[in-house]
Amino acid sequence: MPSKKGISARVPHPAPPGSILNNVRPIDPALHPIETGSYRIATPAIQSFYELICRCLRYRITGALTYGPPRIGKTRAIEYLRLLLCETHPKITTYHAQAEHKPRHAEGPFFSNLLEAVGFPEPDSGSNPTKRLRLINKIKEACSRNGSGTVVLFCDEAQRYDENEYEWLRDVHDHLDRIQIRLFTFLVGQQELLAVKTALQQARKTQIVARLMVEELAFHGVRNVNDVATCLAGYDQTCFPRSSDWSFTRFYLPQAVTNGYQLGNDAALLWNAFSALHHKHGLPGELEIPMNGNVSIFTCHLQAFQ
Known part of the structure; x- marks a missing residue:
């Protein structure tokens, strides 16, 4: 200094x-x-991230990933972008889900995490089907309140998700799509996130990539x-x-x-x-x-x- x-x-x-x-x-x-x-305060990387979001919204690209080194400012960028979207796109509903490190990946904790992100008061209660339904209904209520069927979900530390969790997230996309709600998911994480996409492509899991990982952005300081x-x-x-x-x-x-x-x-x-x-x-x-x-x-x- x-x-x-x-x-x-x-x-x-x-x-x-x-x-x-x-x-x-x-x-x-x-x-x-x-x-x-x-x-x-915006940085050039945050500006690039915002441009990516706008491009996805404009061309109906429902999924993108942003990756970068740890502690470079990705989580703060999400906070900034949610505030900015509130100003520039006031009718869009936005959420910030924080993927958790856990020894085993199960459906219940995954949906509890998403329920917490959308503000459900008791995210851990109920069966797995009940949690799924609560998540959909909570998002539906928010869209009705905001006057738009567009939702932006930031999934932070998304490199922690396994294949099943990406499949469950894709199920949420499909369910919302059936009730005319379009979900745009932005997976944010460390450089391993890019390797996750490559592995899914090699395993021919194209349905996950096509829904959640179409665009890529390297985040930098x-x-x-x-x-x-x-x-x-x-x-x-x-x-x-x-x-x-x-x-x-x-x-x-x-x-x-x-x-x-x-x-x-x-x-x-x-x-x-x-x-x-x-x-x-x-x-x-x-x-x-x-x-x-x-x-x-x-x-x-x-x-x-x-």
Whole structure:
């Protein structure tokens, strides 16, 4: 992390006193999303994921997989994308199921997991057929409430599913399709997920692949200065309160922003600092910063000026 001195050298000098008419923060700083941690910023990988979702919705591709290294930000990406879809496609119902590690794969726990994802109050109760029916009915109710027969399901850590679980998921697709509800499933997991698809293709399980794994997307962290600039632009363009013109950057640097500064101006400075640290410590491979890491770094960068 660059020193505060090194970063602040890029910030314009404050204008003379009295030259700024209104730079009084509109809310208590303690309530700002950066302080509470209740915000998400898009990365290029998240943008690519969103484009994949839109493409699948447009062309009725009912299944895709996204894979990447552990702790690169895939779960946070799902959280961001659900919020974004709520804004851009308010009638679409979205769910986030977390596949669990378990020594044996059984139908009951699988459907309990999905029932928990759709918000059923007692997901572990009932027989397996009852759980299936409850899942379908819960999704049907949500679609009726939202006024659309389109559902997006994110299955996180999907490399943990076995062949039977993929078959059960395909059964859910077919059941919903019969009642005019179209389910789009996005399998999210580690690189092994791609190997799962290959194995299913080799075993001629084409019905699973055709329903759940048509498209592929490699998910990555921040890998170059342009990726950093894209992330920083989120701070320059996202406002809070939402109806105001107080960008995240302006909230922490009101005088500097009035003078023309944007956090994106520091993209090269930050990337060079990351790269220098990477080489200094002799870390293997190309530099790639996980989503959690870059959010923490950029947040510290802003908070340093308080």
